[in-house]
Amino acid sequence: MGLIEKIFTLVFGGNRNIVAETAEVFRENAEAGAARNVALQNHALRQHGYEFRGYGRGGFDRFMDGINRLPRPMLALGTLGLFVSAMVDPVWFASRMQGLALVPEPLWWLLGAIVSFYFGARHQFKGQEFQRSIAQTMARTPQVVENIRKLQGLNATSPLVAATFGNLTLSNLATETQNNAALAEWRKSGAV
Numbered sequence: 001m002g003l004i005e006k007i008f009t010l011v012f013g014g015n016r017n018i019v020a021e022t023a024e025v026f027r028e029n030a031e032a033g034a035a036r037n038v039a040l041q042n043h044a045l046r047q048h049g050y051e052f053r054g055y056g057r058g059g060f061d062r063f064m065d066g067i068n069r070l071p072r073p074m075l076a077l078g079t080l081g082l083f084v085s086a087m088v089d090p091v092w093f094a095s096r097m098q099g100l101a102l103v104p105e106p107l108w109w110l111l112g113a114i115v116s117f118y119f120g121a122r123h124q125f126k127g128q129e130f131q132r133s134i135a136q137t138m139a140r141t142p143q144v145v146e147n148i149r150k151l152q153g154l155n156a157t158s159p160l161v162a163a164t165f166g167n168l169t170l171s172n173l174a175t176e177t178q179n180n181a182a183l184a185e186w187r188k189s190g191a192v
Helices: 002-012 018-026 030-053 059-068 071-088 090-100 105-153 168-175 181-188
Strands: none
Touching: 071 090, 071 105
16 A cells, blocks of 8 residues: 555645646646636736726827828818819819829829728728618618608698597588688689
């Protein structure tokens, strides 16, 4: 018994498990790996949160955020400016456009790629937002149709609009034509 006890003490004694330690050389300890993944994810989320909360953001970061917001308005206003300049001074505008005719084609391709990548992500985001708004609108369609039907029922040109509340005398008075003396006299005069 002494020899077996010494072997087990050697393998498992002293809060060690040589079998588990050896197996971890070939296969990751799942529990320790999960703990490392949780710590990594928590650190990444904390760092992401600090970035968007504004902690540690200096004047340069705020300046660069402002610069990043300029291209869309500048392109839109610049295009409108081209239209205005074409109307104000057509010769000046035509000479500038002749200068653009000398720009090599690869440079136009490069400009197109840059603009496409810059605006592509925003276009995709806005497109998805538009699809969500269409889905919400379509969900409200049955209620809108019912409201329109009710409103058309209140139209003054539709018959039996008068609220008679089931009173037969009032219903008859609302639907029967009455003699209008002025109208009858006008018809007799032949003005019609």
